[in-house]
Amino acid sequence: MQRDLAALREKDWVSSQTIDELHQELRQRLQQVEQLKEQLVEENAVLRERLVAETAGQDIIGAEGGMREVIHQAAKLAPVPVTVLISGESGTGKELLANYLHRHSDREGPLVTVNCAALPAALIESELFGHEKGAFTDAHAQKKGKFELAAGGTLFLDEIGEMSLEAQAKLLRALQENEIYRVGGTHAIKVDVRVVAATNRDLQAEVAAGRFREDLYYRLKVAELHCPLLRERLDDLPALAQFFIERYAEKLGKPVVGIAPAALELLAEHNWPGNVRELENTIARAVALAETRVLGPADFSLGSTPARGGGSTSTEAVHPDVGTGESAYAQLLRACGVETASAGRPASWETVTAACERLQLETALLRYKNQKEAAAALGLHPTKLHRLVKKYGLKGGK
Structure with a gap:
């Protein structure tokens, strides 16, 4: 474009003013193209989220036991246009429940998700x-926010407890007035959005500590749903296991069709700190490595987090278990993936420390959605956690 304008300047019959006007018009057109491109990217993301929500399969897999009452409450709340607060630990299915509320509502707009924990406070x-265009340094074009993109639909605010107090104040105003102001904007924009929020924090404790606004808490908690832990809904375990087996058998091209009763008993003994997400990862790994059509106990490596039973005494830690012939020390090493060179001889300090450190990291990454949450749970700085994840070649969290 610059070369073409320079060529025009060499023509005697084209004035400099005309060239400058053409230059300005071209710049405006390019800015419009960039703005349309950004809007298309946002709308495409919304359409992908809607497609995922509509093709997520069954509403909630294995709605038995502790989950039955939650689904019953959600079915009653879905058509009612009130804000809903979903609580529960990471991996318990809060996002699935938000999808359920949206799909069973009367709202025709999209479901738009915002992960509050993944966004810096400044953004x-x-x-x-x-x-608005020019609102800050990189605001080259006007951009619609999630409230506008969710018009007529549902806005799902995941991990709402991670939001800063400043952002909480502006969210509260949007909920109270049903209107928003774009950053850099001067006029209010009316919005028709149903808000569903989720958290793995105790928001009442956050309110008491001054980290979460009390007025926003009650504005969000018009209705509340709580997702139970997987270990509190073990009646759902067979259905969940079968669902994930079928999903990953098809995805990975494996001929696995089911799971043996003995393997289900083994799964029921596990504590499931990462809840349904951990179960999904466990089944996926078992299916990927399976050599038979039915998964058995040998296909699972669950570490050392049994659901029942107390701590061991000092005698139990040294002497063999009567049933297995294996000491608690040896069981710990096996759970950490350490093989001793000879019976009765302790493994090196470095080997055991590294193995236990790796196991602790794997457990945290399975339980929490991202590395920021995992680092907080482990009492580590996120940068140090990232280095350890890289050191051990682990996957999980972002």
């Missing part, structure tokens, strides 16, 4: 409310 306002 969350722009992400939620959008911005």
